[in-house]
Amino acid sequence: MKYKSQKVAYWFFAFSMLLLVLQITYGFIMGFARIGFDGLHEFIPFNTARAVHTNLLVVWLLSGFMGAAYYIIPEEAQRELVSVKWAYVQLISLAVVGVAAVIGYHFNWWEGRKFLEIPRQLDYLVVVNVLLFLGLILATLFKGKRKTTTALVLTMGLLFAALLYLPGMLPFDSQVTDSFFRWWVVHLWVEGVWELIMGGILSFLLIKLTGVDREVIEKWLYVIVGLTFLSGILGTGHHYYYIGVNNIWLIVGGIFSALEPLAFLAMALFAVNMYRKGEKKHPNKIALFWTLGSAIVSFVGAGLLGFAHTLPQTNLYTHGTLVTAMHGHLAFWGAYAMIVLAIISYALPNMTGRKLYDSSVGRAAFWMANVGMIGMTVAFGVAGVAQVYLERKFKMDFMEVQAEISIHFVVLILCATLFTVGIIMYIMDFIKHGKPTDEELDLESDL
Amino acid sequence: MLSKKQARAFFLGGTVVTFLIFIGLTIFSLSKGQDQTNHEGITEQVVRGKVLWEENNCMGCHTILGEGAYYAPELTKVLDRRGEGYVKAVLMSPVPWNPNGRQMVAYGFTKEEADDLIAFFDWIGGIDLNGFDTVVSPLAKDKIERQTKN
The missing domain is CATH 1.20.5 (Single alpha-helices involved in coiled-coils or other helix-helix interfaces)
Structure with missing residues (x-):
């Protein structure tokens, strides 16, 4: 750690871990409800559990991205954050908005729009919170000694993510138009600007972990984010095939969605090649596992499994089925959850001074979480494909099909248990690192 | 290079x-x-139905236009499939609707609210979905075909 203010990141990461545990808990509530154990229905019906599960995901990832930015930007800009006090204010306000939203969901206080359930009143608070965050990051970057590509791409991702929240706040009378602009937020976040954030964090980690020249890494970073936008922006079309808008999106969405895996393939090849090329062997093996893991799993989960159902001919049958949940789980895990866990694994030893670089708990956490999540993805996939055939080809009734596929949710819960054990081990390692300390300041080291 | x-x-x-x-x-x-949605057909009643749809997070379980949570049935063609009477009974039920063991929240809507939601479903059901309408609810399609044959 080179700057005292980087310590702020620790608390954002800790908040992330807390929400991750809650997110998993609500996932289990849904899993059990699907196999008939819905004893909590009266207090936490499925729609509440679902809104909490997906929103907590978004908030813990955002908190992780913010923590990453507070850690990375001072180091890249070579100066302290402009204000540590305001960064803490921002964290607390983020926590207040998050907690208020989650509690509200239990009392039917929400907007009922998939992924953007946060009630309108809280939306304004989100905007203020994000503006404060961006103000701190931009001011630090602007006043800094240098403006690196890594820092610019990361900041651009965060800035665009904030701007793209706005179309989701426009009111429409038509469900179709509503849905159309909801995807401007959701799709252009996860298949657009969030990839900039991921790319920025990945580039920072590769520079630190492999020792490859910054110029080389940052050049490829531009190529990757270029491919992301080139395919991802018009790839939004795959959400517009069958929601009641012009069929021109079938062609545009089909072609550009097919290109989307290229960006993730480039990311995976880039990470692996930089690792091979690198002469420096950083002792933090756990961070390296998560970094390379993120690049590879995101290619499989977001790239390949996304492509598995974005061709219009396939999507005609898979749209609105569990096939989407299959892709969603591995994509979010690989691309965003794993990159946040990577930057945490890298930053923690530097902030706290406990060099748990290669603990057996840390390694086991990586493998168990990944194997568990891949198992969950397969369970969702089998359930989804069976649902497509039974319901849409053999015209069986929805609930009859649900009864047929419920066995796959037993498998899902078993795999989710393995995943959870992995995450608990990761958090045990997190806690074992202890609190951040100023004694770890080290301007000379490039670790 | x-x-x-x-x-x-x-x-x-x-x-x-x-x-x-x-x-x-x-x-x-x-x-x-x-326009493929019959936009002119969005009456005040349809809008009230949409508001109810959102305020109660219906797509947190159901899907509509193929979007939602896959826990409860797709509702795009629900009126064709089930008929208005059935749908109204579900919406107004004071106890959790419980088909095949999966519970729905008992919303206990008033008659007016149920009518608003029916108007919303009716408008949704008329949207041209580029062919998805025939796939999304094959049972509804069969029912319509049978009716036209008779």
């Missing part, structure tokens, strides 16, 4: 061009002439 400057130009150029095309296509597909 590609230079960093060229890589940046590729990123900025590609982004600007595709974004402009995206905006153009958005304007085109939302223009009046391209």
